[in-house]
Amino acid sequence: MELYQLRTFVTVAQQGHLTQAAELLHLSQPAVTAQIKALEEQFGLALFERYPGGVQLTEAGKLLMPDAEQILAQARDLLHKGKALQGEPKGKVKIGTIGVPARLRLGAWLSLLRDTFPLITVQTTHGISVSILNEVRKKSLDGGFYLGRNPYQNVMTLPLDEIGFCIALPVSMAAEYQNADWPKLGEAPWLGLSQYTSLADISQELWRSHNLAPKVVGEFDEEATLLELIKSGVGIGILAERTAQRFASDGSIVLWRGGEVVTRAPLQFIYSGDRVSDPMMHKLCATLKTIWNLG
The missing domain is CATH 3.40.190.10 (Periplasmic binding protein-like II)
Incomplete structure (x- = not known):
């Protein structure tokens, strides 16, 4: 079954006349007749009843007509969508x-x-x-x-956006450092950061601005790693504000001065x-x- 055969079927049904349908389809009447006959052979059903003034759908034809119209509509939609995509960036x-x-x-x-x-x-x-x-x-x-x-x-x-950063502490260090001043924070073990991460520059600027030279524990390059090490009590470090607040809320870490934003980065x-x-x-x-x- 081909789309052109369905198109001929629907057009003949709508016109009720083979000659008029042939004119609309720019086909000869014999070609239209041949296409209808081919469809009828595939279905094993008569689709039209012939009479002197033209043709009309059989009961089987009436049942198949809505499906044929739907298929043709979907084919048109597909064609339009394909044409619309011609100018799309790819x-x-x-x-x-x-x-x-x-x-x-x-x-x-x-x-x-x-x-x-x-x-x-x-x-x-x-x-x-x-x-x-x-x-x-x-x-x-x-x-x-x-x-x-x-x-x-x-x-x-x-x-x-601008991302704010907080200082996060292990629970085990909260009593000593949660409300400490900057010189006292400088005495704490800090989690070091890989030179390949932007957090390294952010930390260095923070330390310089407060004249700190902390004892650095290790060198790490992912926030998730920092978080786990803070939870485990290895040292203190900076975390993005939203991450810090989320894990402070479940008690797995503690935030210095209640989550004060100590620096920002674009x-x-x-x-x-x-x-x-x-x-x-x-x-x-x-x-x-x-x-x-x-x-």
Whole structure:
């Protein structure tokens, strides 16, 4: 069964006349007759009754008519959708992510991107800020999320938010340090941070601003690792405010001075300066602005 046969069936039924249907379909009457006959043979049913003034549907034809019309309507919709996609942007983009996906509003962004530009495919790579920055500079990634200040002029930034940070303490150290002043905090064991993460710069700036030179325990590069080590009593460290508040609420950690925000860092979407005029990058940034209510 072919769509053109169904189209002929529906047209003949609507016109009630083979000649008039043939004119609308730009076919000869014998061609129309042949198509109807072919359908009747496939169904094993007579679809029309012939009479001197034209044709009319049999009872079987009347039952099949709505389904034939629905199939033709779906075919038209499919054709229109396909034509609409001709001008849609298409291709794969590689995006670097950091930290907690919810903090990046990653799910909402990728959902909007898929709904708005269905032919764009996204591949994500999780890492730490400095590695994402380097991959964007090398153009191994089309774009990515970055926490901290961007030091490169050839990397463009779309500011999204500012993340506040709190000092988190193990429960075992709460009595000694929960309300301590900065010099006293400097005596505590602090969790060190890898030079490849933006948290290292954030911590160093915080220590310098308060003239601290704390004893550093280890070197770590993920917030999840810091959290586990704080819970385990290894040392104190900085955590993003929302993470800190969430785990302080269940008593697994304690926050210095009740969760005072001690420093902030910009969260940004970054991409190569060579992509400023790239339509694909415009679409990525436009949908990010929508999700982050940036106007």
